[in-house]
Amino acid sequence: MTAIEWRFSPQLIEDALQKWLPVIGADETSSSDAQSDAQLRAAMRHAVFGGGKRLRSQLVLEAAGAVGGKVQNALAPACALEMIHAYSLVHDDLPAMDDADTRRGRPSCHKAFGEARAILAGDALLTLAFEILAADEQEADATRQVRLVRLIAHAAGEAGMVGGQAVDIAWSDAKISDISGQQLLQMHARKTGALICASAEAGAIAGGGSEKQIGVLRDYGRHLGRAFQIADDLLDVIGDPELTGKASSDAVNNKTTATALFGLEGAKELARESRDAALQALESFGPEADSLRHLARYVVERER
Amino acid sequence: MTAIEWRFSPQLIEDALQKWLPVIGADETSSSDAQSDAQLRAAMRHAVFGGGKRLRSQLVLEAAGAVGGKVQNALAPACALEMIHAYSLVHDDLPAMDDADTRRGRPSCHKAFGEARAILAGDALLTLAFEILAADEQEADATRQVRLVRLIAHAAGEAGMVGGQAVDIAWSDAKISDISGQQLLQMHARKTGALICASAEAGAIAGGGSEKQIGVLRDYGRHLGRAFQIADDLLDVIGDPELTGKASSDAVNNKTTATALFGLEGAKELARESRDAALQALESFGPEADSLRHLARYVVERER
Numbered sequence: 001m002t003a004i005e006w007r008f009s010p011q012l013i014e015d016a017l018q019k020w021l022p023v024i025g026a027d028e029t030s031s032s033d034a035q036s037d038a039q040l041r042a043a044m045r046h047a048v049f050g051g052g053k054r055l056r057s058q059l060v061l062e063a064a065g066a067v068g069g070k071v072q073n074a075l076a077p078a079c080a081l082e083m084i085h086a087y088s089l090v091h092d093d094l095p096a097m098d099d100a101d102t103r104r105g106r107p108s109c110h111k112a113f114g115e116a117r118a119i120l121a122g123d124a125l126l127t128l129a130f131e132i133l134a135a136d137e138q139e140a141d142a143t144r145q146v147r148l149v150r151l152i153a154h155a156a157g158e159a160g161m162v163g164g165q166a167v168d169i170a171w172s173d174a175k176i177s178d179i180s181g182q183q184l185l186q187m188h189a190r191k192t193g194a195l196i197c198a199s200a201e202a203g204a205i206a207g208g209g210s211e212k213q214i215g216v217l218r219d220y221g222r223h224l225g226r227a228f229q230i231a232d233d234l235l236d237v238i239g240d241p242e243l244t245g246k247a248s249s250d251a252v253n254n255k256t257t258a259t260a261l262f263g264l265e266g267a268k269e270l271a272r273e274s275r276d277a278a279l280q281a282l283e284s285f286g287p288e289a290d291s292l293r294h295l296a297r298y299v300v301e302r303e304r
Numbered sequence: 305m306t307a308i309e310w311r312f313s314p315q316l317i318e319d320a321l322q323k324w325l326p327v328i329g330a331d332e333t334s335s336s337d338a339q340s341d342a343q344l345r346a347a348m349r350h351a352v353f354g355g356g357k358r359l360r361s362q363l364v365l366e367a368a369g370a371v372g373g374k375v376q377n378a379l380a381p382a383c384a385l386e387m388i389h390a391y392s393l394v395h396d397d398l399p400a401m402d403d404a405d406t407r408r409g410r411p412s413c414h415k416a417f418g419e420a421r422a423i424l425a426g427d428a429l430l431t432l433a434f435e436i437l438a439a440d441e442q443e444a445d446a447t448r449q450v451r452l453v454r455l456i457a458h459a460a461g462e463a464g465m466v467g468g469q470a471v472d473i474a475w476s477d478a479k480i481s482d483i484s485g486q487q488l489l490q491m492h493a494r495k496t497g498a499l500i501c502a503s504a505e506a507g508a509i510a511g512g513g514s515e516k517q518i519g520v521l522r523d524y525g526r527h528l529g530r531a532f533q534i535a536d537d538l539l540d541v542i543g544d545p546e547l548t549g550k551a552s553s554d555a556v557n558n559k560t561t562a563t564a565l566f567g568l569e570g571a572k573e574l575a576r577e578s579r580d581a582a583l584q585a586l587e588s589f590g591p592e593a594d595s596l597r598h599l600a601r602y603v604v605e606r607e608r
Contacts, residue, residue: 033487036474037467044462091427096419115400116473119423120466123395126427127461130434134453142446149438149453157431158348163341166424170340183337 004298007291008061008071013054016075017082020132021045043113043121044128047086051104055228056195057082059295060203063217066289069207073139077148077202080129084156085195087125088165090118097169126156148202155198164190171256181261185226188258192232193225200224200292212284220281220292227274228299230267233257235302237264275300308602311595312365312375317358320379321386324436325349347417347425348432351390355408359532360499361386363599364507367521370593373511377443381452381506384433388460389499391429392469394422401473430460452506459502468494475560485565489530492562496536497529504528504596516588524585524596531578532603534571537561539606541568579604 023045026038057078064074093100093108094115100108110118133149154160167187171179200221204214237259258267278296282289327349330342361382368378397404397412398419404412414422437453458464471491475483504525508518541563562571582600586593 031487032474032478032482033471033491036471037462039474040462040467040470087427091423094423096423117470119395119398119400120470120473122427123391123430124462124466126430127457127466130453131457131461134450134457136454140450142450146438146444146446146449146453149434149450150440153431153435153438157435158341158344158428162424162428162431163344166344166421167337167340169420169424170336170343174336178336183335187337 004058005291005294006058006062007065008058010054010058012061012071012075013057013078013082016079017048017057020079020083020128021048039113039117040121040124043109043117044086044125046106046112047090047109047121047125048083050086050106052082052085054082055295055299056085056199059196059199059221059224059292060206062291062295063200063203063221064207064209065203066217066285066292067204067207067209067213068288069203069209073208074203074206076132076135076137076140076145077152077199077206080132080148080152081195081199081202083125083129083132084152084161087122087129088156088161088195090122090125092165094118097165129156144205144208147205151202151205152198155194160190160194160198161192164188164192164194167191168255174256176256176260179256179261184256184258184261187256188226188229189222192229193222196225196228197221216281216284217292220278220296223274223278223281224296224299227271227278227296230258230271230274231300231302233259234264234267234271271300308362309595309598310362310366311369312362314358314362316365316375316379317361317382317386320383321352321361324383324387324432325352343417344421344425344428347413347421348390348429350410350416351394351413351425351429352387354390354410356386356389358386359599359603360389360503363500363503363525363528363596364510366595366599367504367507367513367525368511369507370521370589370596371508371511371513371517372592373507373513377512378507378510380436380439380441380444381456381503381510384436384452384456385499385503385506387429387433387436388456388465391426391433392460392465392499394426394429396469398422401469433460448509448512451509455506455509456502459498464494464498464502465496468492468496468498471495472559478560480560480564483560483565488560488562488565491560492530492533493526496533497526500529500532501525520585520588521596524582524600527578527582527585528600528603531575531582531600534562534575534578535604535606537563538568538571538575575604 021044024038024041026035060078060081061071061074090109092098093103094110101111102108109121130149134145164187168191201214201218204217262270275296279293282292325348328342328345330339364382364385365375365378394413396402397407398414405415406412413425434453438449468491472495505518505522508521566574579600583597586596
């Protein structure tokens with residue numbers, strides 16, 4: 001299984017991202033500040049248009065579709081979550097963090113644009129995410145917009161993604177024997193799970209789902225996020241570097257992974273359990289949630 | 305003139321900031337992830353409770369008061385703007401940016417907490433700012449909240465603060481003769497002006513001001529921001545390092561400043577003109593805007 005069968009065309013997201021981040025042109029004759037603007041934008045585009053899977057943004061659209069919402073209303077949170085994901089990778093790759101020279105087979109942002117500009121490009125992407133969520137668009141519902149800002153900020157911040165990354169960094173000096181399986185799953189739930197879970201919930205909110213539907217898709221997203229991260233750890237061990245695009249493995253970087261703590265078979269079993277729990281959560285949905293079901297199977301069986 | 309006469313007690317802001325960022329306790333017996341959470345929070349608090357002037361947050365309250373609004377309704381944008389200001393200083397001080405070891409006479413965030421945690425603390429503060437703006441509070445008006453998110457994200461991002469900082473960094477290799485006075489004022493308008501201007505406008509919005517009042521306070525904020533930055537450049541040259549708390553001057557750091565481009569007297573004249581323009585903008589207001597008038601005089605005459 002190498003491709004995902006989406007209900008909504010991935011081109012919708014690419015077009016929306018391009019609309020928010022068009023190229024800023026400048027040449028040698030431009031003023032120094034215009035050149036700076038062009039470079040900063042280029043660094044932001046390098047991070048966003050870097051061959052990612054668009055898992056989070058597409059999940060927003062599919063969740064909105066599953067609750068019967070219009071895909072148009074889900075594009076803002078889809079783009080916002082993609083911007084936040086992109087910024088987090090730029091900052092994670094910095095020398096002071098994971099010190100990664102490459103990302104998806106290309107130079108990491110600071111390698112291509114310098115460290116100062118990479119820090120600022122990340123900051124600008126995070127800020128842009130919230131500008132997008134609050135955009136003054138036709139049919140925008142302020143109550144829903146505020147709820148999305150609250151949800152996504154909470155998932156991306158100290159309680160979620162940023163806090164999880166801080167724990168992961170703190171663990172780079174720790175012995176694996178000092179970390180329990182529960183602690184690892186909890187760190188993953190924050191570092192990668194929170195944003196994936198928020199994507200499913202954001203789609204349900206943007207699509208005008210009922211509180212019950214929103215709760216169901218939050219549960220689905222939580223299990224999906226766990227399945228995704230464990231599968232990621234497995235790919236690091238058994239995946240083909242040509243397909244995963246990872247230059248150096250987590251083991252080399254002294255990262256604590258699910259395979260290190262649960263063993264290969266234990267991690268596989270956990271991934272399958274999480275997938276099944278995600279499918280189970282969707283029980284109350286009919287065929288309108290089939291692409292979400294497909295996604296849950298895909299994240300466990302994917303090759304990159 | 306060494307203190308500002310505020311209409312609203314600065315303690316209101318300190319209390320609100322403490323509410324959003326209470327200490328997270330941990331000791332040697334705590335788990336490694338609990339210790340990481342405590343350290344990340346400590347780094348965030350180091351940045352926010354570092355003896356700043358609270359200019360932006362107090363400006364929000366005073367602007368809300370000037371339009372007859374309740375100070376309670378202005379505390380969220382006041383805190384959000386203070387978080388964004390604090391994050392920007394943490395990232396600006398990083399080795400890849402201005403490489404500052406101290407800030408207001410204390411170790412900079414990365415000196416005290418390490419570079420990785422400082423980057424993450426900055427990211428978390430920026431994210432928290434938007435969580436605060438979208439908080440589900442009594443009397444919160446969703447339309448107003450969305451407008452504040454949009455305003456503040458725009459001012460803090462690529463078009464404003466982050467973009468201005470990128471230009472400033474790009475200029476560290478430039479010759480002063482290559483930069484025009486207009487370019488410098490434009491860079492300042494983005495790097496520091498945008499957030500100060502947004503503070504005045506945000507206060508007017510949060511206080512329920514009319515569109516005319518909001519426009520007036522935006523104009524006031526724009527002039528105030530320029531006066532503030534030029535005065536900052538002047539203090540760098542003629543100020544007492546004991547009072548300003550600046551360890552190394554902008555001249556040493558090869559920063560392009562208003563005094564370098566306009567000369568000492570030219571810069572003083574520009575600061576006075578900006579102050580007068582700020583006062584002029586408030587013409588339609590009565591004594592309810594007196595603390596804003598006082599502030600415009602203060603920023604030009606301050607000693608730190």
